[in-house]
Amino acid sequence: MAPAVKVTWPGLGPSDLRVRACREADPSVVRRLLAIALVLEGTNRAAAATAGGMDRQTLRDWVHRYNERGPAGLSDGTHTGRPALLTAPQQAQVAAWVEAGPDPAVDGVVRWRRVDLAAKVEAEFGVRLAERTVGELLRRLGFRRLSARPQHPRQDAASR
Numbered sequence: 001m002a003p004a005v006k007v008t009w010p011g012l013g014p015s016d017l018r019v020r021a022c023r024e025a026d027p028s029v030v031r032r033l034l035a036i037a038l039v040l041e042g043t044n045r046a047a048a049a050t051a052g053g054m055d056r057q058t059l060r061d062w063v064h065r066y067n068e069r070g071p072a073g074l075s076d077g078t079h080t081g082r083p084a085l086l087t088a089p090q091q092a093q094v095a096a097w098v099e100a101g102p103d104p105a106v107d108g109v110v111r112w113r114r115v116d117l118a119a120k121v122e123a124e125f126g127v128r129l130a131e132r133t134v135g136e137l138l139r140r141l142g143f144r145r146l147s148a149r150p151q152h153p154r155q156d157a158a159s160r
Contacts, residue, residue: 009071018034035051035062
């Protein structure tokens with residue numbers, strides 16, 4: 001049988017944790033608060049963990065975080081994620097390329113496609129990007145997947 005988990009954070013009883021859970025916006029924190037309230041009421045760890053939608057070891061880990069930091073320790077915190085492949089100045093340069101459009105003589109294309117931009121980024125910055133990543137970058141930079149209706153270079157402007 002696993003030893004009982006001990007809640008040592010001072011000043012908050014089970015009813016206080018339930019009131020705090022009612023005011024909490026994050027559902028994960030609500031489940032953790034209610035599970036700890038059950039532990040404080042004397043419920044065994046397995047039953048409290050099941051009621052909180054977790055296993056016994058996870059409940060034990062959350063109780064240890066609660067004992068160290070109080071109710072603020074029950075939130076997941078921020079996740080930084082993977083760092084960007086391109087720096088802010090490089091992203092600004094990509095935006096400038098898109099705004100200016102390609103030069104057919106230099107770039108070999110008449111309009112930018114994601115694959116073309118990925119090749120230019122790799123040639124200029126040495127960073128290989130997937131087409132999908134280029135699309136996500138363009139959306140973050142405020143560009144949408146819209147293109148102007150193509151016009152022939154010798155089209156008469158008066159005929160439009």
